[in-house]
Amino acid sequence: xxxxxxxTSSAIIPTDTSFKHRVRVVGPSTxxxxxxxxxxxxxxxxxxxxxxxxxxxxxxxxxxxxxLQIYRHILQASPIRYRQPTPCSPCPPLPKPHHLEPIPADHxxxxxxxxxxxxxxxxxxxxxxxxxxxxxxxxxxxxxxQIHEESHLLPFHANEFAFSxxxxxxxxxxxxxxxxxxxxxxxxxxxxxxxxLGAAALLSGTGRSADNWAALCALWSGLRGLRLQVAxxxxxLDDLYRSRDEAGAAELLAGxxxxxxxxxxxxxxxxxxxxxxxxxxxxxxxxxxxLEKMLSEAEGMEGKVWVYAxxxxxxxxxxxxxxxxxxxxxxxxxxx
Numbered sequence: 001x002x003x004x005x006x007x008t009s010s011a012i013i014p015t016d017t018s019f020k021h022r023v024r025v026v027g028p029s030t031x032x033x034x035x036x037x038x039x040x041x042x043x044x045x046x047x048x049x050x051x052x053x054x055x056x057x058x059x060x061x062x063x064x065x066x067x068l069q070i071y072r073h074i075l076q077a078s079p080i081r082y083r084q085p086t087p088c089s090p091c092p093p094l095p096k097p098h099h100l101e102p103i104p105a106d107h108x109x110x111x112x113x114x115x116x117x118x119x120x121x122x123x124x125x126x127x128x129x130x131x132x133x134x135x136x137x138x139x140x141x142x143x144x145x146q147i148h149e150e151s152h153l154l155p156f157h158a159n160e161f162a163f164s165x166x167x168x169x170x171x172x173x174x175x176x177x178x179x180x181x182x183x184x185x186x187x188x189x190x191x192x193x194x195x196x197l198g199a200a201a202l203l204s205g206t207g208r209s210a211d212n213w214a215a216l217c218a219l220w221s222g223l224r225g226l227r228l229q230v231a232x233x234x235x236x237l238d239d240l241y242r243s244r245d246e247a248g249a250a251e252l253l254a255g256x257x258x259x260x261x262x263x264x265x266x267x268x269x270x271x272x273x274x275x276x277x278x279x280x281x282x283x284x285x286x287x288x289x290x291l292e293k294m295l296s297e298a299e300g301m302e303g304k305v306w307v308y309a310x311x312x313x314x315x316x317x318x319x320x321x322x323x324x325x326x327x328x329x330x331x332x333x334x335x336x
Contacts, residue, residue, distance in 0.1 A: 060146065071136065071151040075158060079134045099129045100227070100271060100310040103281045124308050126271060127225045131160035131192060156189035163195050171196040176212050179219045188222040196229045199237060202256040210259070217260035224268045227310075228257070232276035246283050254291040261291075261305075262298035270295075270307045285309040 059067070102124050135155055141148045161178075163171035175195055179187055201209030220226075230253070237249050253274075261267060272291070274284045292307035 064150075067150060068154075071154050072158070074140065074151075075134045075136055075154055076132055077134075078137055079132075099313040100126060100273065101313050102126060103285050103309040103311055124306070126308065126310065127192065127227060127269065132158045133162075134159065153185065153189040156186055157191050160192040160194055161190060163193070165196050165198075170198075172201075172209060172212050172216065176216045176219075179216060187219050190220060190223055192225045193220065193223060194227040194229075196231070198231050198233055199253060199256070200233045200235075203237070203252065210256075213260040214263060218263040220264045220267075222266050223264050224266060225271075226261075226264070226267065226269070227271045227273070229273045229275060230257070232274055232279060242278075246286065250283060250287040250290050254287050254294055257291055258294040258298065261295060262301070265300050266302050267295070267305050268303065270305065271310045272307065273310050273312065281309075281311075284311075 062070075132155075136151050141152055161175070163175040163178075165171045172195070175193070179190070182190075197213075198209075202213060232253075237253060257272070261270065270291070272284075272288050274287065288307045288309040292305060295301060295305040295307065
């Protein structure tokens with residue numbers, strides 16, 4: 001049986017009962033009336049004038065110099081304060097401000113040698129006696145990636161890393177362990193340090209102390225200023241000095257120090273405090289003059305290195321301050 005459909009018919013369902021199944025033929029579809037009758041909103045025209053929210057300044061709209069100054073204020077307002085955890089596990093006390101004065105340079109002039117080529121100055125400008133010992137709060141570092149990137153190295157730039165001898169470890173081994181624990185970016189960001197050394201361990205030329213001294217200076221690739229307190233506890237130095245071979249003793253000590261300092265390529269200024277009841281001021285300044293000459297002739301140094309012989313200001317007690325850092329000297333330094 002042939003079935004012919006007209007071209008305009010949309011659907012025909014045969015009524016013949018001879019078909020076992022009902023057949024539906026669908027023609028060209030027509031859109032749903034709901035789509036045709038649904039109103040289309042007109043596109044909203046954006047006001048070209050900026051809104052009040054867009055005009056409001058944000059922290060990142062400030063110049064980078066202003067943001068850096070804000071980070072510095074936050075750093076100074078967040079000093080490190082820690083307490084002794086337990087009597088069986090003590091922690092070293094916080095370092096106190098280190099007030100030094102230069103030894104007059106005329107004591108080091110040898111009549112047979114011309115004076116060193118140094119800029120005429122009435123008094124050398126020493127490193128600050130007090131530097132921040134503070135941190136950037138963790139909640140600020142976690143605020144955003146940009147804040148973290150801009151401020152996380154600021155404590156390494158501004159703080160002075162002070163290492164002193166105490167009963168449980170030497171300052172040299174502690175400094176090396178801490179520096180190795182830093183990331184490469186953090187190590188290269190360290191700018192200022194203070195370290196206590198013993199001359200007897202360095203003069204051997206070989207051994208753990210001499211290797212640690214060379215390794216530590218190599219890790220301080222970005223160090224600018226260093227203050228050394230060297231204890232002249234070597235019988236070899238005393239024998240040379242007592243035999244009136246002042247130049248030999250000065251050259252021996254300066255060579256031991258230069259073997260490590262020559263690896264700190266960015267070094268600019270070194271202040272050396274030689275602790276001894278025997279050595280004169282002339283011997284101290286002679287040692288620093290020889291050390292300065294050795295560092296100036298060392299290969300790979302980025303610039304001129306100034307070395308000054310210093311001594312503790314009279315009335316300034318040696319050692320470190322209280323754990324809370326609230327001693328009289330610290331209060332004076334903060335006020336200044």
